Amino acid sequence: MSEILRELLRVSEKAANIARACRQQEALFQLLIEEKKEGEKNKKFTVDFKTLADVLVQEVIKQNMENKFPGLEKNIFGEESNEFTNDLGEKITIKLCSTEEETAQLLSKVLNGNKSASEALAKVVHQDVAFADPALDSIVINIPQDLIGIWVDPIDSTYQYIKGSADTQSNQGIFPSGLQCVTILIGVYDIQTGVPLMGVINQPFVSQDLNTLRWKGQCYWGLSYMGTNIHSLEHAISKRNGSEKRTENSSPESESSAFSAVISTSEKESIKAALARVCGERIFRAAGAGYKSLCVVQGLVDIYIFSEDTTFKWDSCAAHAILRAMGGGMVDMKECLERNPDWGLDLPQLLYHRENQGAAGVDRWANKGGLIAYRSRERLETFLSLLVQHLAPLETQA
Secondary structure, eight states, rough: OHHHHHHHHHHHHHHHHHHHHHHOHHHHHHSSSEOGGGGGGOTTTTEEEHHHHHHEEEEEEHHHHHHHTTTTTTGEEEEEEEEEOTTTTTEEOOOSSSSSHHHHHHEEEETTHHHHHHHHHHHHOOOOOOOOOGEEEEEEOOOGGGEEEEEEEEOOHHEEEEEEEEOOOOOOOOOOGGGGGGGGEEEETTTOOOEEEEEEEEEEEEEEOOOOOOOEEEEEEEEEETTEETTTTTHHHHHHHHHHHHHSSSSSHHHHHHHOOOOTTTTOHHHHHHHHHHTOOOOOSOHHHHHHHHHHHHHHHHHHEEEOOOOOOOHHHHHHHHHHHTTOOEOOOHHHOOOOOTTTOOOOBBSSSSSOOOOOGGGGBBBBBOOEEEHHHHHHHHHHHHHHHHHHHHHHHH
């Protein structure tokens, strides 16, 4: 079923083209913002936006996958509602029509008759994209199609996408904000066990040509199934093996000082204080759950930690699958801190097939215990033991 991964890579690039097209045409971009309905709002933000770009990306992914793999669409789940209401009060369901002209007519209803904007969007939506990775050519894996579900976050870090800063400077390769924090996330999981199997993270805005002002992106992927683990960063990691071995052979004292973490600007003060004792100055702040997870995938930090319950299955599934392919994972933070490592229990990995009982709206799919993303289990265990040590006295003082 590596064919599914190949198609996910292709549709992620098609989605990235839509995101870039919408963002690069300022007059068009201003038309694309509509506030989310109450039931869809993420409580982390006082102002949370749904964009037409979000919905278009999601529907293009769903309908392209359904066209290639009939029957799969019923198991593709996304963050966004595909219903829009225009100035006339008309409810319009966004979908990819069979022709560019029909899609343009549908979009025109959402955009209140703006013909040029509708045609421009329809053109990029129907544009074919060739995208492949030769590393996938040697893989032949059969995952039964009826066993997989797919989580889609069409444009993660919507606020940064709307804000659209292209001038943010990175801190040791990590962008605190700006368009670089925008990601398209597609995660495949086993609908029976909830275990993530395949992940694609497309970063549409990586570098900008200063002459044309056009953006280029980057795509990351991973597959972990039945003992097969492969990912797009393998070649890059093999080049760094020497430095990674030195880290593994270092003493516990030097290990603790070498930890690095990326966090949200809204992280709890108690967590930040404990992290400061574990990581020293190697704590980075960044926007977007998908981007912070990507920082771990890229090896820019050891850990992404978030204690709140305002990330969701669509935020974490893609990166979790890639990290699994790399030997890492993504765990429930609350359960990790309550777990006694002497009991030899498995780490509480996040799962993706069950909703939270008693919850409503998007909270049904929230990562209720927070999360920790990591690349090395051994490093995670050391990190957790240090974090628990430093959290305990802080909680006593509180």
